Amino acid sequence: MSGQRILFVDRDGTLIEEPADCQVDSFAKLRFVEGMIPALLALRDAGWQFVMVSNQDGLGSDRFPREAFEGPQALLLQLLESQGIAFREILIDESLESEGRSTRKPGVGMLLHYLRDRSLDLAGSAVVGDRETDLQLAANLGCRGFRLGQGGETWASVAAALLAGPRQAQVERVTRETRVWVALDLDRAAEPEIATGLGFFDHMLEQVGKHGGFTLRLRCDGDLHVDEHHTVEDSALALGQALRQALGDKRGLDRYGEDGFAGAITLPMDESLAGAALDLSGRPCFVFEGRFPRAEVGGLATELVPHFFRSLCEGAGMNLHLRVRGENTHHMVEACFKAVARALRQALRREGTGLPSTKGAL
Structure with a gap:
């Protein structure tokens, strides 16, 4: 207004x-x-x-x-x-x-x-x-x-x-398999509003908004009668696209974020530990280290956890290194989402008005 x-x-x-x-x-x-x-x-x-x-x-x-x-x-x-x-x-x-x-x-x-x-x-x-x-x-x-x-x-x-000015974006991604709507405000914290039809996945996306320190609203109507793959993948792609759009030309951006890579992995979830390092470089790249004890948790195939982050990197143009170790699969997955969110929180900070790149573009 x-x-x-x-x-x-x-x-x-x-x-x-x-x-x-x-x-x-x-x-x-x-x-x-x-x-x-x-x-x-x-x-x-x-x-x-x-x-x-x-x-x-x-x-x-x-x-x-x-x-x-x-x-x-x-x-x-x-x-x-x-x-x-x-x-x-x-x-x-x-x-x-x-x-x-x-x-x-x-x-x-x-x-x-x-x-x-x-x-x-x-x-x-x-x-x-x-x-x-x-x-x-x-x-x-x-x-x-x-x-x-x-x-x-x-x-x-x-x-x-x-x-x-505000760093905001709304993205709608529509395919024959899913319809995803995402709204972001990177400069304003609010309680996340998530609805994908997958309770555990909703809980993980809530970690991204809550610990990332920004407003995140996401809805997905997907072909869950088939399986959860398309819902997870397309939610990640749409969220990544919204991040890229909200960041604009990235002037003043801190750009880099890490949680746990300066020494030991530092984000705990009970017996589990996770760490994330990322660069909002414009170049998608994802490296994952870890193995989940179970093939499924809360109706979500654990093979889709690294796939989610890989798709997020593709949509956002982000370089992300993520690693996790532990015994409880729920804790390990949640630690991954929280670690990435905390790294994002750092990378999204504004520091002046300059462009954080010698190339002149990101």
């Missing part, structure tokens, strides 16, 4: 660095997070508006006097305004977590008027913070969420992601 996009911005740990005691209650503690001002200026120039949303535990109490907060806060706002960055609104919740108020993030009590404002493009808006509660707030608002630090996003990658 068209409408005003809002960036809901946390304060401590996002705009300014958070000290060890978690309170910016003196001017000496006021330090900007690296890259914040250039990113906000770029977003402002692209038409974004900013709303500060912050939990300030016990503000106004003896432990955190209001006057100790107001001085650094006023200086922060003045410095940002001097650079041309102003906030549409500043929302501060002063409660403690133990009080359980709806106004405290990730609750939306302070933001109900934005949920009701039809002039906003809330789905196209975003939340930026440094905690899991900020990502939960984004989910509660129905918009994208970005978490800074701890191996996650930087302000540069957030701005690149928001300015580059």
Whole structure:
């Protein structure tokens, strides 16, 4: 939809660095997070508006006097305004977590008027913070969420992601054997919605969306009266095609992902271990190491597990190395899907706006 996009911005740990005691209650503690001002200026120039949303535990109490907060806060706002960055609104919740108020993030009590404002493009808006509660707030608002630090996003990658536009795709693949529909949003996490007629296969595809950190919806009506081969193969091809389409020209892409290949295999599923390394290179290649103890699990032939990933590589133009060992076939198969999903999560990250290839194309 068209409408005003809002960036809901946390304060401590996002705009300014958070000290060890978690309170910016003196001017000496006021330090900007690296890259914040250039990113906000770029977003402002692209038409974004900013709303500060912050939990300030016990503000106004003896432990955190209001006057100790107001001085650094006023200086922060003045410095940002001097650079041309102003906030549409500043929302501060002063409660403690133990009080359980709806106004405290990730609750939306302070933001109900934005949920009701039809002039906003809330789905196209975003939340930026440094905690899991900020990502939960984004989910509660129905918009994208970005978490800074701890191996996650930087302000540069957030701005690149928001300015580059959404990475979304819808693909329908129709043959005489199957009809598959896939929808992806690589920049927004949501609960997967899968329906293929094969319960165990649905469960495995759910791992791809959940642990890949993106929105995945897939439906397949296949010739299961014959067997499950065409359903598995065509679902993989359609999913791969959707991945390729959503990635576009791949600018800003991290490109490579690995889970378990830097040393020992590291993704466990009880007694089973799996590892995956992939490259969104545009060149399909699949290498598999492993042997399943059983020929079938949950109505799915285990020979179709490597076939699924080979077909996924063909559709996506992806290079994937996958290996697994274990004793329980269910655990081994699930570990494979989770390891690939985690490697995808890493490879799909955006890092700036450049193309990750000396060839000039991917």
